Each structure stands twice: as C-alpha cells, then as structure tokens.
Amino acid sequence: MTQKTWTAVDDYISGMLLQPDTALDAAVEASDAAGLPDIAVAPNQGKLLWLLARMQGAKRILEIGTLGGYSTIWLARALPPDGELVTLEYDPKHSEVARENLARAGLADVVEVKTGAALDLLPTLNGPFDFFFVDANKDGYPDYFRWALKLSRPGSVMVFDNVVRGGRVIDAKSTDALVQGVRRLNEAIAAEPRVSATAIQTVGVKGHDGFLIALVTGC
Numbered sequence: 300m301t302q303k304t305w306t307a308v309d310d311y312i313s314g315m316l317l318q319p320d321t322a323l324d325a326a327v328e329a330s331d332a333a334g335l336p337d338i339a340v341a342p343n344q345g346k347l348l349w350l351l352a353r354m355q356g357a358k359r360i361l362e363i364g365t366l367g368g369y370s371t372i373w374l375a376r377a378l379p380p381d382g383e384l385v386t387l388e389y390d391p392k393h394s395e396v397a398r399e400n401l402a403r404a405g406l407a408d409v410v411e412v413k414t415g416a417a418l419d420l421l422p423t424l425n426g427p428f429d430f431f432f433v434d435a436n437k438d439g440y441p442d443y444f445r446w447a448l449k450l451s452r453p454g455s456v457m458v459f460d461n462v463v464r465g466g467r468v469i470d471a472k473s474t475d476a477l478v479q480g481v482r483r484l485n486e487a488i489a490a491e492p493r494v495s496a497t498a499i500q501t502v503g504v505k506g507h508d509g510f511l512i513a514l515v516t517g518c
C-alpha cells in the first residue's frame with residue numbers, strides 16, 4: 300500500500316460519506332490563499348471529530364492549535380445552540396484567518412479564538428470543558444494533557460492528533476522533540492489513574508499517523 304492508495308481511499312470515503320460543504324471549502328481556500336501550511340485535519344478526520352463531540356454531547360469544547368479554523372468549524376458544528384468553543388492559537392496571522400473563516404461559516408458567536416502561546420492562555424481559562432482537541436506543538440503535549448485534566452470533569456474526552464508520526468513514536472532514542480513530546484504524553488497518561496486512553500494508527504491523505512483518545516474516568 301502506498302500514499303497514493305491511502306489518498307484515493309480517503310477521497311472515496313469523503314466522497315461517499317461527507318456532504319459537499321461550501322464553508323469548509325472556503326476555509327481551505329482562504330487558508331491556502333493566506334499562505335497557511337497545509338496541516339489541517341483531513342475532511343474525514345474532521346467528520347470523526349464532529350462525530351465524537353456529538354456522541355459525547357459536548358457543550359463546551361477546548362481546542363489547542365487552531366490554524367485556519369478547519370477542525371474548529373467541524374467541532375463547533377457539533378455543539379448544541381447554547382454550546383461554546385474556545386480555541387488557542389499562537390500565530391496572530393493564523394488567528395485572523397481562522398476568525399474570518401469562522402465568521403463565514405456563521406460560527407463567530409459560538410467560537411472564541413484566543414491568540415497566544417497555549418501555556419500562557421490555559422491558566423486564564425475556566426473549566427470544565429467536555430471535549431478537548433489538542434493539535435498544536437507536540438513537544439507541549441504533556442503539559443497540555445495536565446492542563447486539560449485540570450480543566451476537565453469525569454466524562455470529559457480528550458483527542459490528541461499526530462501521535463504516531465510515521466511510526467517514529469516507537470523510537471525511544473529519537474532526537475526529535477516532537478516524537479519525545481508524544482512519548483512523554485503517553486507516559487503521563489499511562490501513569491494517570493483518572494484517565495483511560497488508547498491510540499489508533501491511521502493512514503490517509505495525511506500519511507501514517509494517529510489519534511490518541513482519552514476519557515477522564517475520575518477526579
């Protein structure tokens with residue numbers, strides 16, 4: 300199996316199971332036009348986030364790593380009418396593009412984009428959040444996990460993206476800070492009795508990677 304096949308299968312899945320979506324297409328186009336990197340979740344992954352948030356009945360969602368707001372749109376659409384989503388983004392340009400994309404999607408009143416380093420913004424937030432999507436700098440994942448736990452309640456769900464990194468996650472001696480960030484996330488979760496988690500490898504248009512999904516089972 301090759302990247303070409305993985306991409307074709309993703310295209311097939313999205314073509315079969317996702318509806319055409321002008322707001323999401325416009326967000327991708329505007330993000331490309333503004334020169335943002337092509338590192339948003341894939342359409343079928345966005346739908347997975349929407350499904351998970353819907354299945355959990357999330358009313359308050361915290362996202363770390365906004366980019367142009369593509370995953371943010373998927374997640375915000377999973378909220379009930381009185382729901383809210385806070386998303387944290389380090390880069391002011393990314394934040395600005397995201398705000399425009401969210402406004403175009405009719406979600407400006409539902410989503411607050413906060414600009415700054417997540418570790419500076421997290422202490423200013425009030426929990427609990429029902430659902431977390433963590434998709435920023437991977438070397439920060441262990442700290443983001445500790446903050447998410449602090450801002451959670453029993454029953455909260457956490458999703459961390461890019462936890463397989465083309466298989467490099469199994470290299471204990473890796474000098475890649477991003478790989479080591481994911482490894483330390485796994486160690487922190489494994490040592491935390493209040494959380495139960497697993498990770499699933501994925502292949503697709505985004506290559507070989509994976510999601511970690513965690514449930515807060517206690518306080």
Ligand SMILES: C[S@@+](CC[C@H](N)C(=O)[O-])C[C@H]1O[C@@H](n2cnc3c(N)ncnc32)[C@H](O)[C@@H]1O
Nearest residue numbers: 339340364366369370388389416417434435436
């Ligand atoms: C992979 S992208 C997010 C993609 C987005 N979740 C999506 O799927 O549409 C990661 C984002 O995290 C941001 N980021 C990196 N370091 C950060 C930090 N310390 N605090 C907050 N955001 C950060 C980057 O600027 C980038 O926009």
